[in-house]
Amino acid sequence: xxxxxxxxxxxxxxxxxxxxxxxxxxxxxxxxxxxxxxxxxxxxxxxxxxxxxxxxxxxxxxxxxxxxxxxxxxxxxxxxxxxxxxxxxxxxxxxxxxxxxxxxxxxxxxxxxxxxxxxxxxxxxxxxxxxxxxxxxxxxxxxxxxxxxxxxxxxxxxxxxxxxxxxxxxxxxxxxxxxxxxxxxxxxxxxxxxxxxxxxxxxxxxxxxxxxxxxxxxxxxxxxxxxxxxxxxxxxxxxxxxxxxxxxxxxxxxxxxxxxxxxxxxxxxxxxxxxxxxxxxx
Amino acid sequence: xxxxxxxxxxxxxxxxxxxxxxxxxxxxxxxxxxxxxxxxxxxxxxxxxxxxxxxxxxxxxxxxxxxxxxxxxxxxxxxxxxxxxxxxxxxxxxxxxxxxxxxxxxxxxxxxxxxxxxxxxxxxxxxxxxxxxxxxxxxxxxxxxxxxxxxxxxxxxxxxxxxxxxxxxxxxxxxxxxxxxxxxxxxxxxxxxxxxxxxxxxxxxxxxxxxxxxxxxxxxxxxxxxxxxxxxxxxxxxxxxxxxxxxxxxxxxxxxxxxxxxxxxxxxxxxxxxxxxxxxxx
Numbered sequence: 043x044x045x046x047x048x049x050x051x052x053x054x055x056x057x058x059x060x061x062x063x064x065x066x067x068x069x070x071x072x073x074x075x076x077x078x079x080x081x082x083x084x085x086x087x088x089x090x091x092x093x094x095x096x097x098x099x100x101x102x103x104x105x106x107x108x109x110x111x112x113x114x115x116x117x118x119x120x121x122x123x124x125x126x127x128x129x130x131x132x133x134x135x136x137x138x139x140x141x142x143x144x145x146x147x148x149x150x151x152x153x154x155x156x157x158x159x160x161x162x163x164x165x166x167x168x169x170x171x172x173x174x175x176x177x178x179x180x181x182x183x184x185x186x187x188x189x190x191x192x193x194x195x196x197x198x199x200x201x202x203x204x205x206x207x208x209x210x211x212x213x214x215x216x217x218x219x220x221x222x223x224x225x226x227x228x229x230x231x232x233x234x235x236x237x238x239x240x241x242x243x244x245x246x247x248x249x250x251x252x253x254x255x256x257x258x259x260x261x262x263x264x265x266x267x268x269x270x271x272x273x274x275x276x277x278x279x280x281x282x283x284x285x286x287x288x289x290x291x292x293x294x295x296x297x298x299x300x301x302x303x304x305x306x307x308x309x310x311x312x313x314x315x316x317x318x319x320x321x322x323x324x
Numbered sequence: 325x326x327x328x329x330x331x332x333x334x335x336x337x338x339x340x341x342x343x344x345x346x347x348x349x350x351x352x353x354x355x356x357x358x359x360x361x362x363x364x365x366x367x368x369x370x371x372x373x374x375x376x377x378x379x380x381x382x383x384x385x386x387x388x389x390x391x392x393x394x395x396x397x398x399x400x401x402x403x404x405x406x407x408x409x410x411x412x413x414x415x416x417x418x419x420x421x422x423x424x425x426x427x428x429x430x431x432x433x434x435x436x437x438x439x440x441x442x443x444x445x446x447x448x449x450x451x452x453x454x455x456x457x458x459x460x461x462x463x464x465x466x467x468x469x470x471x472x473x474x475x476x477x478x479x480x481x482x483x484x485x486x487x488x489x490x491x492x493x494x495x496x497x498x499x500x501x502x503x504x505x506x507x508x509x510x511x512x513x514x515x516x517x518x519x520x521x522x523x524x525x526x527x528x529x530x531x532x533x534x535x536x537x538x539x540x541x542x543x544x545x546x547x548x549x550x551x552x553x554x555x556x557x558x559x560x561x562x563x564x565x566x567x568x569x570x571x572x573x574x575x576x577x578x579x580x581x582x583x584x585x586x587x588x589x590x591x592x593x594x595x596x597x598x599x600x601x602x603x604x605x606x
Contacts, residue, residue, distance in 0.1 A: 053548075053581040055591045109391050299335040300335050303334055305335065305341055308337075308393070309335075309337045
């Protein structure tokens with residue numbers, strides 16, 4: 043069994059909220075993540091909802107501020123929150139030290155470009171390594187997984203769903219970056235992680251993947267009308283257009299007056315958990 | 325109108341979560357506090373629930389981690405979280421720099437002893453100054469107030485309720501210090517803030533106040549069985565005994581496996597909000 047260190051553990055909402063550390067083969071670093079396991083009958087397995095966080099975040103932001111536990115406890119869903127990048131000595135960061143690239147900003151891709159390609163392997167980490175580890179150590183039913191995320195993590199959730207057909211029962215997002223290859227955050231990250239070839243970028247871009255034929259049956263997306271990143275970085279209209287053209291059922295809710303913060307996310311988190319639960323729990 | 329600066333404001337759970345700063349006449353410092361105002365009909369006033377935080381906390385801990393907004397939005401209750409001490413230049417702290425006294429540890433008393441008496445006036449601040457300010461700036465019905473708190477703030481809530489009969493419709497606490505004059509945290513704080521006269525201490529000690537005849541109709545208290553401070557600092561059995569002797573209806577729930585953290589508080593927060601709401605909202 044792969045080794046897993048329990049960093050912290052608390053009883054909460056009848057279940058166990060834990061923070062764990064392991065040596066990742068993909069990133070070549072120690073990685074932290076959090077897991078909430080609701081109270082359940084011993085010997086049973088539960089569906090799992092993955093949550094991918096946004097720029098600058100670690101597992102801790104959603105774990106502390108996400109308000110997901112009550113709904114997950116009610117519906118019997120395990121909630122897993124990975125980190126957003128490798129961290130630690132030897133992990134290269136953006137030389138300018140900016141917050142939208144490097145540490146806290148792995149963009150859920152496997153970097154092909156030096157010096158990032160050694161450690162920045164968040165696509166394989168989130169899609170393969172961490173699910174295997176979580177299935178070993180927690181009572182997860184691997185046949186019942188769903189995924190959601192926020193901002194950069196919304197991009198991650200959409201792309202994971204589109205790139206791995208059938209793996210996730212449902213996909214949702216809060217204020218996702220839907221078309222990273224066309225917006226400043228994504229262009230900067232993709233150029234440095236993936237190099238100049240734009241045909242590679244399209245494989246990590248939700249709108250481009252949909253345009254190129256990838257499918258999801260349905261999508262739930264919440265986005266605040268007062269989100270400061272709405273027009274420049276998030277561009278929800280492009281997802282709407284791509285879904286319309288490819289006949290993908292998108293429920294895009296423009297939430298009046300909400301911004302990009304966890305005060306927005308936590309407001310609609312229970313909705314998302316219940317929406318996923320309706321698709322995960324029979 | 326007393327001046328109030330809006331430091332931050334977010335839409336959340338249909339209402340407005342704000343953080344505010346004002347120059348306090350009681351503490352002689354700038355003070356921060358947070359207020360959640362649910363969506364409501366313009367022109368109407370709402371009941372208010374005060375939340376007093378524990379050692380080391382500011383307004384921010386419960387504001388970010390307390391999971392109170394969904395229930396407050398549902399029941400139409402304003403939620404106010406003050407800071408736990410004066411802060412800033414010129415405010416004396418414990419010379420040893422310990423976390424259980426001084427900054428973040430005002431114990432909701434008006435200090436009589438130098439050098440603390442100038443600024444450490446958290447009893448008058450929470451009981452008088454802040455309610456006046458909040459009533460000026462927010463749609464509060466001052467006839468419908470309740471109070472709760474955690475740990476040192478549970479002590480604060482109990483003592484506020486016992487010292488101001490009729491002011492609060494209901495009083496509850498998470499893991500409160502119930503008998504501060506008999507436990508290490510309280511003995512240290514009371515000696516430095518209030519001086520050596522133990523008869524003064526009794527006026528700021530829930531169990532002593534009840535023994536000396538102060539009354540509340542009923543009390544709701546949750547406490548975790550795995551709280552590391554249970555036996556040495558919190559001593560819930562003493563509150564049970566005092567309430568039994570004075571025929572006060574105490575609902576003390578020993579919550580199996582929970583500790584002292586916000587993972588515990590947030591689990592039972594909605595319960596407390598609804599319990600208060602049943603007494604505040606007709």
